[in-house]
Amino acid sequence: MREEKKERLEAKGWRVASAADFLELSTVEQAYIEIRLALATALRRQRTRKRFTQEDLARLVASSQSRIAKMEAGDATVSLDLLIRTLLALGTSRQSLGSIISRKVA
Amino acid sequence: MREEKKERLEAKGWRVASAADFLELSTVEQAYIEIRLALATALRRQRTRKRFTQEDLARLVASSQSRIAKMEAGDATVSLDLLIRTLLALGTSRQSLGSIISRKVA
DNA sequence: TGACAACATGTCAGAGGCGACATAGGCTCA
DNA sequence: TGAGCCTATGTCGCCTCTGACATGTTGTCA
Numbered sequence: 490m491r492e493e494k495k496e497r498l499e500a501k502g503w504r505v506a507s508a509a510d511f512l513e514l515s516t517v518e519q520a521y522i523e524i525r526l527a528l529a530t531a532l533r534r535q536r537t538r539k540r541f542t543q544e545d546l547a548r549l550v551a552s553s554q555s556r557i558a559k560m561e562a563g564d565a566t567v568s569l570d571l572l573i574r575t576l577l578a579l580g581t582s583r584q585s586l587g588s589i590i591s592r593k594v595a
Numbered sequence: 596m597r598e599e600k601k602e603r604l605e606a607k608g609w610r611v612a613s614a615a616d617f618l619e620l621s622t623v624e625q626a627y628i629e630i631r632l633a634l635a636t637a638l639r640r641q642r643t644r645k646r647f648t649q650e651d652l653a654r655l656v657a658s659s660q661s662r663i664a665k666m667e668a669g670d671a672t673v674s675l676d677l678l679i680r681t682l683l684a685l686g687t688s689r690q691s692l693g694s695i696i697s698r699k700v701a
Numbered sequence: 702t703g704a705c706a707a708c709a710t711g712t713c714a715g716a717g718g719c720g721a722c723a724t725a726g727g728c729t730c731a
Numbered sequence: 732t733g734a735g736c737c738t739a740t741g742t743c744g745c746c747t748c749t750g751a752c753a754t755g756t757t758g759t760c761a
Contacts, residue, residue: 517683524679524689542707553750558709566748568718569676573630577623583630587697591690648737659720664739672718674748 524590526563528572531589533561535579550578630696632669634678637695639667641685656684 536546536557543557552575560567560575576586642652642663649663658681666673666681682692 517680520683520689521680524692543709544707547750551750553752554708555710555752556748556750558707562709564710568674568748569679570674571748573675574623574627577626583626584697586630587693587695589693590696591693649739650737653720657720659722660738661722661740662718662720668739670740674718677718 527589529561529563532576535581550575633695633698635667635669638682656681
């Protein structure tokens with residue numbers, strides 16, 4: 490991958506793993522990161538649509554405001570587990586979740 | 596939820612969390628677990644279709660045979676992250692992944 | 702301008718997932 | 732029967748993700 494892209498990812502805490510990936514993200518890693526970003530974006534959209542603050546949502550899922558912010562920012566320390574659990578808690582159906590992951594915008 | 600169901604889940608290491616869930620899984624938890632099972636099932640199907648042993652797959656994703664077995668068994672110590680990463684490594688597209696999660700059988 | 706609310710970012714100790722290893726169970730073929 | 736391969740299950744030390752907290756930044760309204 491190009492340096493610029495690499496730096497952007499590393500700024501968010503992403504570590505590019507293998508030697509082969511130094512110049513080019515593997516398609517697996519690429520898909521993985523795209524899925525995370527799609528979920529993060531969807532999360533913010535669902536939350537704001539409901540007019541929840543990050544703190545409201547944090548209370549709903551027994552987390553903290555800062556972690557919600559990190560989820561929405563696509564921070565590398567947030568797991569898919571947490572993203573998906575939180576979306577479900579916001580009322581997202583399995584179908585919608587599938588659509589988000591498939592990229593057809595929910 | 597019914598006792599029988601609860602026991603089956605706890606045998607796999609699942610802990611039913613809140614008081615409200617003692618008699619009934621929340622729809623969130625239910626969806627979450629169903630998604631995990633759908634991914635686990637899909638993983639086994641994809642692996643066997645390719646005539647990989649668990650050890651082959653473990654090598655491919657830099658994991659271990661035992662962890663692959665746990666993934667396919669729906670073990671509670673396996674994260675969605677790992678399930679999804681592994682499916683991607685097996686060549687599953689984002690679209691297929693979305694379908695698996697939506698439940699329309701890939 | 703200042704005060705307040707919402708969001709972003711950094712850090713930490715504790716919880717939980719990780720690969721690795723050992724070992725048990727099951728199936729097939731001779 | 733037993734040898735060989737595959738899968739299941741349990742355990743462990745390491746490392747990552749977690750909620751919590753502190754603090755910084757931004758936007759809005761008077």
